Amino acid sequence: MSEGKKYRRVLLKLSGEALAGNKKTGLDYSVITPICAAIKKCAEAGVQMGIVVGGGNFWRGRSSGAMDRTRADHIGMLATTMNALAVADVLESMGIVVRVQTAISMPQVAEPYIRNKAMRHFEKGRVVIFGCGTGNPFFSTDTASTLRAAEIEADIVLKATMVDGVYDKDPNKYPDAVKFDRLTFNDIIVKNLQVMDSTAATMCKDNNLPILVFDLSDPENIYRACMGESVGTIVVPE
Numbered sequence: 001m002s003e004g005k006k007y008r009r010v011l012l013k014l015s016g017e018a019l020a021g022n023k024k025t026g027l028d029y030s031v032i033t034p035i036c037a038a039i040k041k042c043a044e045a046g047v048q049m050g051i052v053v054g055g056g057n058f059w060r061g062r063s064s065g066a067m068d069r070t071r072a073d074h075i076g077m078l079a080t081t082m083n084a085l086a087v088a089d090v091l092e093s094m095g096i097v098v099r100v101q102t103a104i105s106m107p108q109v110a111e112p113y114i115r116n117k118a119m120r121h122f123e124k125g126r127v128v129i130f131g132c133g134t135g136n137p138f139f140s141t142d143t144a145s146t147l148r149a150a151e152i153e154a155d156i157v158l159k160a161t162m163v164d165g166v167y168d169k170d171p172n173k174y175p176d177a178v179k180f181d182r183l184t185f186n187d188i189i190v191k192n193l194q195v196m197d198s199t200a201a202t203m204c205k206d207n208n209l210p211i212l213v214f215d216l217s218d219p220e221n222i223y224r225a226c227m228g229e230s231v232g233t234i235v236v237p238e
Helices: 016-023 029-044 069-093 115-123 141-151 185-191 198-206 220-226
Strands: 009-014 048-053 098-102 127-131 156-161 182-184 211-215 233-236
Touching: 009 016, 009 029, 009 141, 009 220, 016 029, 016 069, 029 048, 029 069, 029 220, 048 069, 048 115, 048 141, 069 098, 069 127, 098 115, 115 127, 141 156, 141 198, 156 220, 182 185, 185 198, 185 233, 211 220
Parallel strands: 009 048, 009 156, 048 127, 098 127, 156 211, 182 233
Antiparallel strands: 211 233
């Protein structure tokens, strides 16, 4: 896609940890506000924005191994809903119309996830934030992102991370790490690159969904990505 040409509809994946900033846990509004400002800019440019938020800033229970996996994942789903509501609140304060939809029914808090209703929201120019992952344990929010992207017929999955793309090894540990500008899904498998979990990557491959991995430390990259600019690493079908 050429520079300056925007995507019609995108699925933006935000990690929960990113919303905590340097605090590492909870919510840091000095971080969330500029992220939401960039999302607002995209929406006002005519890009239909679907968002999936992780929950790692509130809950990392799975890594402890001390709790039943299903219950730990259910708690994580509730954590994503807290983040979805927080992001929605900031966007609404900026004048953006937002709907939060959750894969687990909690009608006093948010709409249930209904694909056709989400599509209608997009047609009306609303931002839709999807909470509770897929609604099932054993599936990550990366997988939820690719599932929702396929369902809403998004043009691309935008994976906002804390690094500026995909490298052959951890750039924080190895100064000679090499960044890739463009990869295929087969490259990810052959090179064992940690772009997202294998279930999510397979879903993107099977549905011809490209993934753009980019650095969220500059929230303006969200807008640049939506405008089709070359930021980060793009992963494409063969």
